[in-house]
Amino acid sequence: MTLGLLKYTARRLVFLAFLVIGVSLVVFVISHSVPSDPVLANLSQRNIDNQEMVDSFKAKWGLDKPMYTQYFIYVGNLVKGDMGTSIRTQRPVMDDLKKYFPATIELAIFSIIIAVFFGMLFGIISAIKRNSAIDQIIRGISVVGVSVPSFWLGLMFLLLFYVNLGIAPGPGRISPYLAPPAAVTNLYVIDALLAGDWSLAVDALQHLLLPGLVLGSFTMGLITRTTRSSLLEVMSLDFIRTARAKGLTEKMIIMRHALGNALIPVVTVIGIGFGNLLGGMVLVETIFAWPGIGQYAYKAAGNLDFPAIIGVSILISINYVVINLIVDLLYGILDPRVRYN
Amino acid sequence: AGCGGSKDAATKPEATDGTKQLIMALDPDYETFDPGLAYEVYALLVLHPVYDTLMQFEDNLDAPIYGIAESHELSKDGLSYTFKLRKGIKFAGGNALTSQDVKWSVERSMNLKGNGSFLADGIKSIETPDSDTVVFNLKGQDASFLTKLTYNAFGVIDSKVAMENGATNAVDANTADKAKLWFDTHSAGSGPYVIESYTPKVEVVLARNKNYWGKAPYYDKVVLKAISDPGTQLMMLEKGDIDIAFNLGPEHVKQIQDKPGIEIKKAQSMTLTFLLMNRDPKIGGPIANPDVQKAIRLVLDYQGMQTIAGEGSITPVAPFQVGFLGTLPPRDPKTAQNIEKAKELMKKAGYEKGFKTTLEVATLAVEGMDLPTLAQKIQNDLLQIGIETEIKTSDIMVALDPYRKGTQALSLWYWGPDYPDPNTQLAFLPGNPVGLRANWTADMNPELAELGKKAAVEVDKATRVKNLEEIQKMMDEDSAFDVLLQHARHYATRDNIQGTDYIDLYKIDLKDVSAK
Amino acid sequence: MSDDLLDNDLLRISNLNVQFRTSEGVFKAVRDVSISIRSGETLGIVGESGSGKSVTALSIMNLIPNPPGEIKGDIFFNGQNLREMSLEEVRKVRGNEISMIFQEPMTSLNPIHTCGKQIMEPLLLHKGFTKHEAKARTIELLKMVGIPLPEQRFKEYPHQLSGGMRQRIMIAMALACRPKLLLADEPTTALDVTIQAQILELMKNLRNEIDSAIIMITHDLGIITEMCHSVAVMYAGQVVESSPLKELIREPLHPYTEGLLRSIPTITKEKQRLYTIDGTVPSPFNMPPGCSFQPRCKYSNAICSEQTPDLIHVSEERAVRCWRHAENIGIGNRSVLHG
Amino acid sequence: MDDSVLVQVQNLKMYFQTEGSFSFSKKYIKAVDDVSFNLFKGETFGLVGESGCGKSTLGRTVLGLYKPNAGKVIFEGENIFSLKNKRMKEMRKKMQLIFQDPSASLNPRKTIADILNEPFHIHQVGTMTERKAKIKDLMDRVGLSEYHLSRYPHEMSGGQKQRVGIARALALNPKLIICDEPVSALDVSIQAQVINLLEDLQKEYDLTYLFISHNLSVVHHICNRVGVMYLGKLVETGNHEDIYRNTLHPYAKALISAIPHTDPDNPKDRILLKGDVPSPANPPSGCRFHTRCPERTDLCSQAEPQLKEVFPGHFAACHLC
């Protein structure tokens, strides 16, 4: 098993390498086939007329060389861990990503925790009480969860909980008058705890709440739905009948026999949900002034800052693959039938 | 501290250790704090209190006053400025500030070839006869040289500290200088504040410079929070989470007019919004016809636009901001519109039935006013003389490309002066860079082009005014541009602070802010 | 209902009716089924697919899902009516005194638990064994059902085993608590011939060892012949004939039984044209009037399509649901079970 | 060449690749491994063996549905694997297939009429009216009524569906029909109907059947000759009598003894095999049956026995024969 697992992981990692090359190539090709000129887009109004300036700019970004050369330069640097320099921020893309990514990850993890906990809870209740009023209500909520536009929900939440009721903190990662904790992981809650600053940790957690809920609503709905249908499906399988025939009580059957099996497809959905989260980040981060990768990507795309776009794309793609890998490995843990060979 | 938004917490909690802290929310555009590279609108908000300059503005943009210069002399030929530096100035790091540092800093700016370097284009050489004297030798006369010196490109850097961190003033500084990243999170200036930390998209923290030579500022710390959404800024201000909400639209301001604890600030900004109408028939089609352009100027509802842009906005006659030397009084929006005459002009041009065209606009807000919203208003107005427009929106960086190449027929743009002097506006004249974006060449109005050249080098104040007024009058008659608005700047502060008056160059001079 | 019958029989089902409500309507999957079995005996139930064999067995275990299923009738086990017990009491019987082997060894085991764990479960539940004891007993059981390397198999998951192995696991699980009654629902249908032989052999040996009663459900008459003492033949939800094995083979009374016996090819018989029962099993929603088999029956006459025959006892041990025998015995003599 | 031979199967090998295409270490399932036999005109050749031993694969390869790794199938003197597309299409008319699962072998979205029209459509046979007549004729022959034509498969019983499958196979007047467990999914009472039908049709059209089944009683009933397969290999072939009465190979012996008998008075002794069929991906060395063989010798695990003619027309692959 472990050998198969290693082999499988190795194969996924090889794919990852291909993926990185593919993704960067795609953006690269787009970047060179668009009508807009990054030079024009990033020099000041005055300097555009100054040929010397333009040349110096082009030389700096290697824009004067043919495209394939540029790409090879890029890949060469990528291998060394250098993603180039953002045209817009003039900082190494790697540095930018390191700065913005933890904020995104913190939010994503928080919301996935909320989504998984409540999603599974609701799903199980709903399946057990199938067709009852509570089932209908939960199903309704879960459908609303997957249907609600996050940018709008964020707006409504802020209006209601922050502006009108004043029971939730405003946008941002911590209250404006507080200083961020000393950076260790760059996850504020954890860093605050590491620094022993309880009130800061609580403040950071409170700031996670609204965006976390908004971001997680889709995934929560999805998980509720999947848990419910998966549990119902499992409950109709033959081995549940076997368990009944053994004289187990319904509770034991659900806990010992049904749930474990029902969770298997839920894991996939959690993986998909996590992927979605990263996509949905752009919208939620905009609303909640969350200094994460989503806003960075949004700005980069708008400015045709291609080094940054490639960087973000690679990061998110890698994430997608890694999450899928984790999901697959989890599968292996949950489902002994899955053997990677 | 705890929950940031309890209902009655109308003022922010004091920092626990008693340090005095100013928190300002803004939608920043800065990407670097290297004084040699920074050129963004909000860069000086941060850099002005960090890096001293020879000249600076205090409260109006008419005439710069001395910064760390004590006095200056202009040679007879108008080509050489000699400055005496104030004595005893120390950098935050403790080194003494000398004329060598000034020379080094300016040369570095020039050689970095950053976006702001053009300000130093006119400098031939810099001499330092002694440690408190600097001499700038210019290539030609420049009426706006003193004004240009107020910019961060002329900010004085502690050259020793900078060089320790990879900076250089060598000719190849644009590739050899490695200090940019260091400058983003550190500073080496002599101003009242130092950069304590910078987290992109989150905040910049300025801390008091203990070695400051001048009057110590009130606040120990200034935190500039990056909050891009004006609605959010407003909410946070209402809650007392922040002291200043800087990017409010005209509409937000109305919302909080009667709220207690908030002071609304309004000021004239130097930002213009204008309509570009291409003169090249191959690009503009019917738009290129000067009569059509005039008709467009006449049919637009300036009053309505001022409503959208918010109270305090005005409509200058030509691309010269009210507040600059020699600017004519703004249009009267009530009488500026003349639909009958516009129709006549359309008839004269042969477009009685109107035509179809595209109105290009970048998706962004100018001083809190959404440009696409204004575009829809223009679209509506133009229908009255039969011009049907389709609005094409694009992101600013994408839209800049055709704008600069001069391939837009009709487009909506904004303009902020590069330095606070009317000469910067001469760019709009035919044959000049912005004029050429409308393909408005010098031969289309030779007289105006000539006058523009004269104005650029004139140093006598009275003659300058006369020239500028003449230019504006001529542009009212014939221009490829229609200036729609000079915006008002709307922002709000908690009412327990003062010293937050607007000054276009710096936005707010942070060192002057204090509690009431 | 006489008491002595109850004393003799380990299980007695009387007038079992099971119906399902489906979107197409209500249909009766099992109609008036009455069977009984004594300890140590093996009863075979044969019949075509859908004739209600599994439903009958599941009813005994009270495993018919409700809704859509509804059970009526009495099921006496050890003198107690299972139908009148609370669910809690039924659970104590399930897997303990009555246990069941299912048709599909591939899907009837939980894929995410080890085989050992699944076999141990009833022991821990019903017998109050400690984990340790249960494990020891499980290994013993695995040995008993002929699984080599039981210690290793104990730790393995169902998917790691072949079909035959899994069926052995199912059997071990069913036997764990030494049940008084074992319901085997087509335990070998999914298996290959040689494996099937192994399993049948195993079951025979176990029956001799633990002396419980077995109900063997199958549609293979060959298996019945090898395994059973008596047989109940089901057709369209009814028992159409019940009889001791040898008599049934020698002289089938019901035309369906007769057809069944004659239509299967055997290697002992001479090669000749196969006997066929024409037509197909009626749809449960569209039952013919009278005797259900009547449209396919070569002996059918007027009464067959008018009146449904009762199960008629032709001797102490044989009963048949056919008008021909009602006539033979005479209407006056016919004794209908619990009529 | 012998006139009476319809099909010669020579050294046929059909391996399935199991590892992904990107893998370097390719693994194969040797579903059919070096199998040779003849099919004589008008006979029914039965193929028996345990699940997964390669019966279906062999049948399909003989039909040319799989491209074998080695070997030939010579149909009326032509190796079907060397035929060009067009000739192959012609050849298709001569050989047909009947499947185990009557539901799975009929497209659920087509009416019976569509299904039966398909062979004619593909080979562009006849006009619409001619086709209609032919379809009607086919329905008659398999004992279905005309009103069934407008039905969908799911509206018919298993036996009826299997008749449709047989009708489709008959449509183009084939010479060879491969019956892949045609009755295994049917109820006992229906099974007999279909077997009789197959026998009748064979007589009527002089068909040759390759009859695959794991029900040895049925094979005994319908087949003239029988081949026993074990793990991709043919271990014994011979006449029906040879196989059932004079069994040579230990595996065949066990198989036949495992048939449940229907005579309660004469229970017979049974050869019980131990263990399971090994995986065809990883077959045992030497004789593939040696792991389960009650009569194995040391030789068996080393040398692979070849199929040899032990008695005239009766072949077996066992070191002991």
Added chain:
Amino acid sequence: MLLRIMKNNLLFSIGIIVCALWILIAIVTVLVPSITPYSYLAQDLANRFQAPSSAHWFGTDSIGRDVFSRVLVGSRISLIAGLITIALASLMGMIYGGIAGYIGGLTDEIMMRISEMVMAFPGIILAMTIAAALGPSLHNTLLAMVIIWWPNYARVMRSMVIANKENEYVEAAKSLGASHFRIFFNEIMPNSLGPVLVLATLDFGNAILLFSGLSFLGLGSPPPTPEWGAMVADGVLNFNYWWIGTFPGLAILTMSVGTNFIGDSLRDFLDPRLRKEI
């Protein structure tokens, strides 16, 4: 069938009613533009930022346009965007996945890795880049959405084709001498379509949601088109006039909830495993 499902499924009925209503509104406002209380383009600067009232049910926006009228007219764009995206993406995915699944082997492997790559690619960023590069317009946004979306269908289609390829009726057709073309289009395709179509109905709401998200980011059709997402963005810009963003957002919500109610119930209904009671 519709009525039968509706009878005992509350959520489904709600979904049907809501969607029917929106479709009706979309059609009627196209056919009879005068039916809206105001023209969706009419500006009235004197009456900007009016709160909801009897004159303006949903209030007015920053240039005095009637939000109610704009919300009504906006329905057509959302519906069309959803429809086109799903139609094109499913078509593209079906062809792609169908080919991959049918051919199998190395081709399949390579094709699927490519589609996986597209799936791994952050969709919104791709869309934003495309829109930034080509200029935001309905056209380009839909193009981007299709590019993001098709791999979902390719995956489902492929697995269906692979499953159906193994069916015996396919083998029957093969043994009759049918061509690959015929086998693919006649035997495999029709039977693989079902799940793809179910996915498509289920996806409709998601497509509307993504589209509104993109148009919220300013990537949809240019103003003055009354696009719901863009209207919500307008509402964020004019934060304190809650009605500007709230109502268009509710419109998105109802439409997407409606389609999801339908899709959800439909899936439950069509999935025989779930229909079988426990």
